Amino acid sequence: MRELDRRIIYLLVFIALSVPLILKVAASPARLQFAEKVFQSIEEQKLGRGDIVLVAIDFGPNSMAENKPQTDVIIEHLLRKRIKFALYSQYLLAQTFLESIPQNVAERLMREQPNERWVYGVDWVNIGVKLGSPSVNIQALAESKNIVEYLRKDARGNSLADLPAFKDVRRLENIPLFIQLTSLVGTFESYVQFLKRDNVRPRFLHGCTSITIPKAYIYLDSGQLYGLLEGVAGAAWYSTLLTKKFPGREPDDALLINTGLGVAQLVILALIVVGNVMYFVQRRRV
Amino acid sequence: MPLSQRLIRFFTLIGGVYFFLKFLLPREFDLPGVGTVTFGKYHEQISVGLTALVSMSVGLGLGNMLFGHGKVVVYLRQGWVFSSALLLGLASMLVLSGLEWRSTRAQSSAAEEIFLLRDFALRIKEDAESKEPLSVGLIKPVEERNLILVESTARKLDELAALDGNGAESAEWKTLLTSVKAANDALRRSPGVESEFALNQALAAKLGELGAARGRLQAEPGVQQGLYRILFNGLFVSLGSAMFALLGFYIASAAYRAFRIRSVESALMMSAAVIVILGQIPLAIFGYSDFGQRLQSIFPVVRQWLLTVPNSAAFRAIELGASIGALVMAFRMWFSIESSSFGKQEKK
Numbered sequence: 003m004r005e006l007d008r009r010i011i012y013l014l015v016f017i018a019l020s021v022p023l024i025l026k027v028a029a030s031p032a033r034l035q036f037a038e039k040v041f042q043s044i045e046e047q048k049l050g051r052g053d054i055v056l057v058a059i060d061f062g063p064n065s066m067a068e069n070k071p072q073t074d075v076i077i078e079h080l081l082r083k084r085i086k087f088a089l090y091s092q093y094l095l096a097q098t099f100l101e102s103i104p105q106n107v108a109e110r111l112m113r114e115q116p117n118e119r120w121v122y123g124v125d126w127v128n129i130g131v132k133l134g135s136p137s138v139n140i141q142a143l144a145e146s147k148n149i150v151e152y153l154r155k156d157a158r159g160n161s162l163a164d165l166p167a168f169k170d171v172r173r174l175e176n177i178p179l180f181i182q183l184t185s186l187v188g189t190f191e192s193y194v195q196f197l198k199r200d201n202v203r204p205r206f207l208h209g210c211t212s213i214t215i216p217k218a219y220i221y222l223d224s225g226q227l228y229g230l231l232e233g234v235a236g237a238a239w240y241s242t243l244l245t246k247k248f249p250g251r252e253p254d255d256a257l258l259i260n261t262g263l264g265v266a267q268l269v270i271l272a273l274i275v276v277g278n279v280m281y282f283v284q285r286r287r288v
Numbered sequence: 289m290p291l292s293q294r295l296i297r298f299f300t301l302i303g304g305v306y307f308f309l310k311f312l313l314p315r316e317f318d319l320p321g322v323g324t325v326t327f328g329k330y331h332e333q334i335s336v337g338l339t340a341l342v343s344m345s346v347g348l349g350l351g352n353m354l355f356g357h358g359k360v361v362v363y364l365r366q367g368w369v370f371s372s373a374l375l376l377g378l379a380s381m382l383v384l385s386g387l388e389w390r391s392t393r394a395q396s397s398a399a400e401e402i403f404l405l406r407d408f409a410l411r412i413k414e415d416a417e418s419k420e421p422l423s424v425g426l427i428k429p430v431e432e433r434n435l436i437l438v439e440s441t442a443r444k445l446d447e448l449a450a451l452d453g454n455g456a457e458s459a460e461w462k463t464l465l466t467s468v469k470a471a472n473d474a475l476r477r478s479p480g481v482e483s484e485f486a487l488n489q490a491l492a493a494k495l496g497e498l499g500a501a502r503g504r505l506q507a508e509p510g511v512q513q514g515l516y517r518i519l520f521n522g523l524f525v526s527l528g529s530a531m532f533a534l535l536g537f538y539i540a541s542a543a544y545r546a547f548r549i550r551s552v553e554s555a556l557m558m559s560a561a562v563i564v565i566l567g568q569i570p571l572a573i574f575g576y577s578d579f580g581q582r583l584q585s586i587f588p589v590v591r592q593w594l595l596t597v598p599n600s601a602a603f604r605a606i607e608l609g610a611s612i613g614a615l616v617m618a619f620r621m622w623f624s625i626e627s628s629s630f631g632k633q634e635k636k
Contacts, residue, residue, distance in 0.1 A: 006544065011537075011544055012540070014540075019536075029570035030570060030584075031570045032567060032570060032571065032584060034568070034588065035588075035592060062528060063527075063528030066529050067529060067533070095528070098520060121504065123504060124500075133339050134339035134342045135338055135342075138334070141331065142335035145328065145332075146332055155396075158395065158396055159392060159393055159397075160396050160399060160503045161400070161403065200315075212568075215595065217603055217607075219600050220603050223596060232568065260569075261570055263569070264569030264571075266536070269540070270539070270543050270544075271562060273543065274543050276544070277543075277544045277545065277547065277548070278547070278549055
């Protein structure tokens, strides 16, 4: 039997990915326990005076298909719960997402709830990209006696001391929750190692791409990581939890992307099975 | 050995010693004969310095690209069309980013001017209440300073009332301007110490709100902002994600051709991979029948066990080995034994 032309394989994968997206088929996602822990962390989070959540967006256009839906759902949850947060990155290509994602989510929420407002500087701040050695920057942030003086300005050039979201924020104790969304190998370990001081360590939540899930599990097991969004599947389950909690919300793309990806993965599994069947048949003939 | 290499090795050694000790030593400890030592007191400044150093490398990269590709274009060497396209893209993004930065900077500068007035209002109160002897004659009396503040605020309010931009027509902005004007007028009527600086504080609070609102006001999007969005979001982000999306097709083709079950180990690996995939895809695409529901409840649990138990054990071992290797490599680079890092070793 002849092997399948690779163009047929490409066509099958293309159809598998595009048909669910075009027909807007959003199948119910698999239940992921660690995504529930992320949801529970944010749902139960109460900020004290001077507290703020730190969200590190360390991904670029290459992994936005998986990391952007994760960021969307997390930021939506933070905004709905009125938990103020600061966006930060060590990765230059994340710059565009630091501005656009919270702005778009806030606008979506204000369309859904015309009587409510979410305002930059009050509900969220974009600190911007910090170039340099991640371990040095993170350590300096963790050990800083005054985070506002260390960071000084946001990405728009406003002084952080003048922004209501950063009122009374001083030290690492004022960051009870840290969330990192990334595809980069090695950056998460820098935060685990260095974003702590003495006995003070924020609760860590992480959103990763599918390929780095196995590595993230060792941190879940050791307790260094509390919750994990496992690729776009994690974002899809999180989106389902958000819809259960806030029934009137506008559906996002996570479920659609997850369905398309799921169908494509089934096609790949089927191709592997076909390939192996053909291999065994040929071996028998020989 | 050339001086440049010696300098590199020296600073590498010193830098390594500093960060090594910074990680190991407690933040404060007692040294006999010296007292309490705070190691890492200037860590923030060092961090900022390293950020500045990395920023300089952007300039180096820029220079390299200009020289390298510029030569190709000037001498019309092979591939000069691609080099021209690269240089054109570089120039356009540089110009547009610069203009975008200028526009953003103008917004924050405008807000800073208002915060300056706020700080002045609070400073008048602080200086008057200060118990330290101030330079008599150099600081004007409270009433005079308050009147200067009032006049400056009035001029700023006139400027802001004429503002044109996104949100400047909003009711909220106008209400804020009115409330600042009211606080300013109140201070104008009682500029002395009668109010015990309550009017200064009230004006400072309102100016703070106004400054924050001014920082949020976006200027009307200009041509450069539109072009920047087309080039960055439209081209760069889209092309970047498309490039990586292609990998999905290659993986499918490679999986079909190469994943063959030739041994027990490969069969185990394949089974684990199938279970993990089935555990995270929405099996409800098989329908919401009993079969689909049952699959949806079984596979995620098995997947979780696989990832939590055998996978974690294996990955811990891999991480340990890789970390030891990285540690050895780090030591070699710290002591400049790694010859490829800093130039060629001299031949003996």
